[in-house]
Ligand SMILES: Nc1ncnc2c1ncn2[C@@H]1O[C@H](COP(=O)(O)OP(=O)(O)OP(=O)(O)O)[C@@H](O)[C@H]1O
């Protein structure tokens with residue numbers, strides 16, 4: 001508790017280029033960028049594969065890769081390839097990390113829609129794209145949002161690795177604190193990351209409330 | 221009118237689901253496809269709205285080959301009701317019903333107004349309109365399914381075992397409701413079921429299919445019951461064919477006698493019972509205008525003296541019919557003598573026997 005008081009009570013931690021606000025903003029920037037790119041790739045891909053049934057293998061590979069992939073190793077690899085000093089080495093591992101949960105859940109959400117319902121939609125005279133947009137997506141939305149939430153939380157927690165390659169973000173407190181044995185900073189940084197992850201979780205709960213039809217939420 | 225001309229469906233795995241099917245579905249009447257599980261009923265039905273495409277042969281709708289029509293356009297003009305209702309869980313009941321009107325580009329206001337009209341038509345309380353499907357019972361969902369299929373007023377309705385997932389009592393009321401609707405709307409309905417009783421109750425014409433997708437017999441329900449084409453149809457129809465057939469003969473022609481003195485009535489003329497000893501004995505009633513000969517016979521069997529009481533709409537006594545009067549009518553409608561020859565004709569694949577003319581409406585019409 002002392003450590004936390006030391007960290008959060010120190011006025012110098014609240015201003016300047018290495019203060020909490022700036023680090024938090026940096027952290028959010030990496031995370032948001034990586035998350036958005038991942039979502040823009042994985043959601044349409046998941047919808048396409050789920051709707052057409054083509055390319056399901058991609059999903060299987062992604063799901064397994066997600067379990068096997070060492071994020072830090074990938075970071076090092078990208079640094080070796082791209083060099084230090086750009087944001088690319090951070091973004092790429094984060095994107096790679098975020099894609100599988102989004103892809104797998106989106107795919108499963110769409111695939112899991114009751115066959116009778118799909119059938120009824122076509123039977124009413126909806127065209128393929130209308131079936132997707134008006135039926136499959138709304139019904140699969142809880143799972144799609146779940147995938148996005150898991151990805152967002154992982155990205156926010158893992159974005160600390162930016163500090164390994166000399167970039168900012170909340171990871172700085174942890175890395176620098178470890179290097180200088182300033183454990184208050186390490187713990188303070190970790191707590192900030194945890195709080196951020198909780199905030200993301202909360203934001204998604206709200207989004208779920210707003211975006212998911214009561215008819216779908218209740219019947220689950 | 222919908223026609224099947226030498227229609228065959230062979231699935232990719234080689235299963236022949238429908239084999240060289242030719243038949244005509246008359247306009248404005250209910251045609252039932254019935255047969256054991258796997259005989260190709262669903263496949264036949266779904267080839268009409270191109271949810272499945274035939275391997276060979278032709279299906280025409282008012283003379284036009286359905287293969288020439290873009291499937292979504294075709295389907296918007298054909299109501300489709302499936303077993304589990306298939307309602308969109310994320311949309312309110314009113315919007316579920318308005319699905320096709322929305323697709324056709326109606327304004328939201330007009331589409332919803334139409335949806336409300338239909339909910340009423342199928343006997344649902346308007347207060348259900350703003351619920352979600354999961355908040356409805358199975359029977360209610362099925363009614364919504366029917367309302368949704370009717371929303372854009374399509375001339376043709378395809379129904380695939382729409383009532384088989386609800387309990388028998390609800391099923392019976394949904395069936396009655398369908399007959400009532402049909403007497404108003406006169407749609408061309410193709411109704412699939414594996415329940416022969418449902419087929420006989422609802423169909424103006426019943427097509428019995430055998431496994432392998434071959435037409436065994438096509439006839440009006442009364443004809444089917446008296447003259448099954450072969451052993452397969454006979455067995456499929458089950459027991460009590462003679463009695464069940466009486467459901468298709470109107471009791472209108474039963475000769476009525478004036479009510480005897482020992483029939484006790486109240487001051488409005490409604491029956492109270494038969495005087496017997498010191499008390500009143502049970503009685504059975506039928507309404508000659510609305511009921512079938514089966515009901516009349518049942519009423520006679522319910523009275524200790526074998527006399528059925530004929531009543532009008534209001535339940536007032538109009539007369540009585542003894543078993544002799546009922547028997548006269550039974551004799552008149554006795555099955556024809558030349559059974560086997562008539563039956564063999566349709567099993568050879570000749571022109572299918574067609575049931576009562578379109579417009580005969582409910583299944584109460586006398587056999588032709
Ligand atoms: N997609 C498919 N691929 C291969 N065979 C199929 C397919 N759909 C149906 N069949 C086969 O075609 C035959 C007819 O099926 P269909 O669904 O038309 O039967 P049905 O009369 O509707 O049966 P039920 O009363 O059980 O619904 C069956 O033998 C079935 O196994």
Ligand SMILES: [Mg+2]
Nearest residue numbers: 261262263380
């Ligand atoms: Mg079927």
